Amino acid sequence: MTSPTPQHATPASDATAFIGGGNMARSLIGGLIARGIDPASIRVAEPVAELREGLASQFGVQVFETAADAVQGAGLWLFAVKPQVMRGVCEALADVATQARPLVVSIAAGITAAQLSRWLGGDAAVVRAMPNTPALLGAGVTGLFATEQVDAAGRNRTDALLSCAGKTVWIDAEAQMDAVTAVSGSGPAYVFLLAEAMEAAGIAQGLPADAARALTLQTVLGAARMLTESGEAPAELRRRVTSPNGTTQAAVETFQAGGFEQLTEAAIAAATARGKALSAAND
Template sequence: MNATICFIGAGNMAMSLIGGLLASGYAKDKIIATEPSEAQRRSVTERMGIYCYSDNNEAVARADIVVFAVKPQQLQGVCHEVQASIQAKRPLIISIAAGIRTVDMDRWLGGNNAIVRTMPNTPALIQSGATGLFANAKVKPEQSSQAENILRAAGITVWVKTEEQIDALTALSGSGPAYYFLFMEAMQQAAQDLGLDEKSARLLTLQTAFGAAKMALESTDDLVTLRQKVTSPKGTTEQAILTFEAQNLRQTVKDAMSAAQNRAVELADQLGQADTTGAKH
């Protein structure tokens, strides 16, 4: 790609994407950012070697692709601020702001925009993320490729066919890291209760989780087969699995993810209806 990419907002997620792009060989002079804080602008320039603007409109005027990397509650105000510049330039719009639907963002930007909505997760901060993407009807195939290449700088990418699927993806990979942290927390505590010291319990828990995930990613076997290979009949693992099943772990996970999905829908409704100008849509 030879497009100029502008990141509106230079927080952690934007820095992760920029770092990944630079590591892949993307030209520094083709990446710009904006940030209201002078100290943060200096930090971005020193760390990344890219130019960081204080004026969002000035940066947008120079961009072929604009990545909105601000907090969801700030997005509408920023969109209103740069609406005229976006309409004049017509760049590809990529949003990494959670919970904002493309129809609402398009309205805030004046309409008729090519928008890719994404849902990254926190492991993207260490280039190990899982990001879902949805493109509205205005996005051309080459623009889809551009968006995918940018988000791949932080990990794997998966396209969804309908925007409603973003809410399911939010419940899976968006919130998912916290589920694993909770499970690892429980495993570590259980190991300590069984007699291991805290340091050993933590290290063994984390390495076991890492090893299992790595095996699952690299194996040609499905998850059921991988589990069965570890579970010998009448062995120790089988007893643990039977306990999980007896206590309905699968239904608990399903209920938890459904609750997360429902909340994602509620938040999108709230954020889409709110209007910083005081009007309702």
């Protein structure tokens, strides 16, 4: 993929400001520090005093009640606030942003780069990021999209930050970010739903509850490892464990007769549409 010509360079400051100190921000902060980043270079805005104190105590980072204080001197601003409040948070920082020209990274679902840039005063260098909850374990995946104002250094800096949470995947077209949200951002819930159903079905077939849970959890873990470590396509792995006229074939055929693939496609389409609606609702 060819990188677009940058319109302005990434700011020289090594400081990173987190706007919001919730679980995802905490996981990224922990990953940065584990990689040797100086805690003094991390500034966190968090309005909840208990969370602020916890961040300072656990990581030794600088904490602030307001975003305006946290962003002072920071070259990268990472917004980790809910989509519903993003506009107000950005507009309050617009004057500072137009002067400081930071690299802006957002992990809010459904908020476009154009919206972020406009709310921050215009022509901001913006990266949209969509991590998922396994990032809390360092086992997540993050979809990334950069505007043309983000230079190669900005991309590298963003990648280094988000790779603390797991793998990163760069997307060429921002319109695809809602699909990223639908597949990977919301995706862990789909796996949890399947595990929930498998556990309940095992109990219905007479298994003790603790056995049904242990069998389900280890099966999901083992299947995930096979998917990520074997290098084989999901369809091939499924074919290998599906003996003709066996138990697995009976189960898979029942799934397919119920429209499993079509239902999955419809679910991801619904999540994609919801991401687009969030953008429109917050414009």
